[in-house]
Amino acid sequence: MARKKTERMLIEILRILSNSTDPLGARAIAEELMKRGYDVTERAVRYHLASLDSATLTVKHGNYGRSITSFGLKELEDALVEDRLGFTITRIEELIYNTVFNLEEGGGMVIGDVLIVDKGLFDRAVGIIKEVIQAGYAVSNRVKILEEGAGGSIVIPFGRVGIATICSMTVDGALIRSGIPVDMKYSGTLQILGSSPTAFTDLIGYSGTSMNPTEIFISRGMTSILSAARTGSGKILANYREIPSAAVDDAKRIIENMAGIGIDGTIKISEEENLGIRVSGRHAGITMCTGINMIAAVLEDNSSAEIYAMGAAINYNEMREIDKI
Amino acid sequence: MANQEGGARYSSARHPIPISNHITNMMYGATFNPETMKGTVITNLFIISEKYIDTALGMIEQVAFSELCVSPYYKILNAGENVAGITVEPGSVAIATMCSITLDSVLSRAGIPVNHRGGGIIQVIGRSPTRFTDFLSYSSTTIDPMEVLIGKDHTSVMKLIKTGSGRILANMREVPMTAREAVEEVFDRLEGADISGVIEVGGPNSDVFGISVSRDKIGIVIAGGTNPAAALIEEGIETKMMAMSCLMDVSEMSKIM
Numbered sequence: 001m002a003r004k005k006t007e008r009m010l011i012e013i014l015r016i017l018s019n020s021t022d023p024l025g026a027r028a029i030a031e032e033l034m035k036r037g038y039d040v041t042e043r044a045v046r047y048h049l050a051s052l053d054s055a056t057l058t059v060k061h062g063n064y065g066r067s068i069t070s071f072g073l074k075e076l077e078d079a080l081v082e083d084r085l086g087f088t089i090t091r092i093e094e095l096i097y098n099t100v101f102n103l104e105e106g107g108g109m110v111i112g113d114v115l116i117v118d119k120g121l122f123d124r125a126v127g128i129i130k131e132v133i134q135a136g137y138a139v140s141n142r143v144k145i146l147e148e149g150a151g152g153s154i155v156i157p158f159g160r161v162g163i164a165t166i167c168s169m170t171v172d173g174a175l176i177r178s179g180i181p182v183d184m185k186y187s188g189t190l191q192i193l194g195s196s197p198t199a200f201t202d203l204i205g206y207s208g209t210s211m212n213p214t215e216i217f218i219s220r221g222m223t224s225i226l227s228a229a230r231t232g233s234g235k236i237l238a239n240y241r242e243i244p245s246a247a248v249d250d251a252k253r254i255i256e257n258m259a260g261i262g263i264d265g266t267i268k269i270s271e272e273e274n275l276g277i278r279v280s281g282r283h284a285g286i287t288m289c290t291g292i293n294m295i296a297a298v299l300e301d302n303s304s305a306e307i308y309a310m311g312a313a314i315n316y317n318e319m320r321e322i323d324k325i
Numbered sequence: 326m327a328n329q330e331g332g333a334r335y336s337s338a339r340h341p342i343p344i345s346n347h348i349t350n351m352m353y354g355a356t357f358n359p360e361t362m363k364g365t366v367i368t369n370l371f372i373i374s375e376k377y378i379d380t381a382l383g384m385i386e387q388v389a390f391s392e393l394c395v396s397p398y399y400k401i402l403n404a405g406e407n408v409a410g411i412t413v414e415p416g417s418v419a420i421a422t423m424c425s426i427t428l429d430s431v432l433s434r435a436g437i438p439v440n441h442r443g444g445g446i447i448q449v450i451g452r453s454p455t456r457f458t459d460f461l462s463y464s465s466t467t468i469d470p471m472e473v474l475i476g477k478d479h480t481s482v483m484k485l486i487k488t489g490s491g492r493i494l495a496n497m498r499e500v501p502m503t504a505r506e507a508v509e510e511v512f513d514r515l516e517g518a519d520i521s522g523v524i525e526v527g528g529p530n531s532d533v534f535g536i537s538v539s540r541d542k543i544g545i546v547i548a549g550g551t552n553p554a555a556a557l558i559e560e561g562i563e564t565k566m567m568a569m570s571c572l573m574d575v576s577e578m579s580k581i582m
Contacts, residue, residue, distance in 0.1 A: 004532075077458075078448065078456075078458040079456075079458075080535060081445065081456065081457040081458060081459065081460045081534075081535045081536065082460075082532075082535055082536055082537060085460060085462070188341070199341075200341050201341060201467075202341060202467040202468055203341045203466070203467050204461070204465060204466045204467070204468065205462075205464070205465030205466065206465075207465060208443065208461060208462035208464060208465025208466065209460070209461045209462070209465060209466070210445070210459045210460050210461070211459055211461070211473075216468075216473055219478075220468075220472075220473065276340050276341055277340070277341070278340070
């Protein structure tokens with residue numbers, strides 16, 4: 001047990017360093033650890049840092065403190081697998097908590113997915129995004145163009161351009177901020193036949209995976225979003241959450257209001273059965289398109305495109321309707 | 326690219342079914358008895374161009390010799406033959422290898438209740454398995470984790486064989502802690518039949534490679550029968566993978582070494 005606790009603390013130190021742009025000293029790290037519930041002395045932190053140094057996970061810069069190495073960043077991706085089961089939900093909740101979208105004022109921060117393509121492919125990508133919006137498999141027709149060099153956590157490389165789109169989790173954020181408990185359950189591929197959604201064909205539960213399920217479906221080539229948009233048959237990405245039955249009326253009202261300002265992706269709200277999923281008792285299931293359909297369709301068309309799911313928090317007022325860019 | 330159809334073949338038209346339900350059905354269906362060497366085993370199927378057949382068999386041999394898969398048993402199915410609901414196309418061959426669920430089937434027939442937890446990537450450093458770096462639980466997915474995690478982004482089976490360090494596919498199940506002796510006896514019998522691949526039998530109530538077990542259980546980690554296919558994909562050979570695709574009579578299979 002003690003070993004696991006120590007390992008957690010070591011990983012927490014790496015996480016603290018990874019979140020900092022400047023090197024940090026033992027005192028600053030000890031203070032951060034205290035905030036996160038680790039009762040630890042500065043001296044103990046020094047001891048742990050020395051062992052991280054010798055494992056080349058951190059590097060010392062004289063008296064300035066330490067920073068994380070690329071090896072340390074890789075370690076953060078690999079360590080403590082059980083803590084990372086359900087990591088996608090943690091990431092979603094963190095983003096929801098950090099994004100303040102005010103429905104009444106129609107503004108604030110929204111959760112965005114980011115597509116990066118070569119500049120030469122930009123017009124073609126915009127054309128595809130428009131097709132997916134037209135077919136109704138998008139969350140919003142608003143996008144933000146990110147020029148090369150721009151970005152916070154995601155930097156747009158030279159010669160490429162980024163297109164940020166709105167993620168469906170923005171709607172979940174609005175529900176949660178209204179006090180509705182939202183249980184994010186599955187990400188899946190949804191069969192479209194005759195331009196109508198029929199049933200989920202594959203599902204991955206958010207709580208049981210250390211990887212982002214949406215990225216699994218995309219990287220395995222399990223979608224056919226372009227075909228769904230063009231011919232009416234194909235598989236799109238959708239996600240499924242449950243809310244208490246008592247909250248259905250309020251949720252519908254919020255979803256309608258969001259749609260009123262241009263954020264909509266709801267496919268089905270129902271009790272008992274929802275597109276092949278059995279809904280839990282006294283709950284309602286809500287299936288929504290993912291915002292990532294628009295940009296995953298671009299990837300189907302050209303494999304050089306890159307996707308960052310839930311990559312950024314974006315100011316809604318900086319987003320423009322795609323027809324007006 | 327691994328099998329593009331994904332787990333669609335496991336899903337009924339009405340409800341997507343978690344892979345765990347598919348596993349228990351396959352497990353119950355297998356009848357293999359290590360004493361008599363008779364009965365059916367569960368196999369993974371992978372389909373490649375026939376020009377790669379010698380390369381593929383060479384790799385299976387290396388992976389089996391390094392005990393990174395379940396057994397040296399395999400079967401080649403040529404163009405025109407039918408298996409697992411498909412017909413092997415001209416120019417292609419299908420190779421069947423034994424799936425690790427075969428061991429669970431034998432445990433289960435010895436009266437040991439087996440709870441399948443999930444599959445993931447095990448990181449091996451200096452020939453010692455250290456931890457799972459990614460994990461997907463069987464009850465949460467309709468696609469087999471052994472298919473999701475295959476390929477050079479995740480595994481490095483050949484690097485492990487050459488250098489002693491790398492990443493392989495493995496899966497984990499748990500059994501009651503009181504069944505420990507019975508489990509080891511079954512594994513000994515299977516070893517006699519050249520079926521192994523057991524990476525770890527954990528202690529009571531103890532984590533195995535970072536995944537905790539339920540109360541009063543022990544965790545067991547076994548190498549994925551799909552590691553030979555992972556090696557092929559890593560080497561850039563186009564491979565269509567179908568994990569846990571069919572039951573096959575062991576008498577139809579040959580030993581590679």
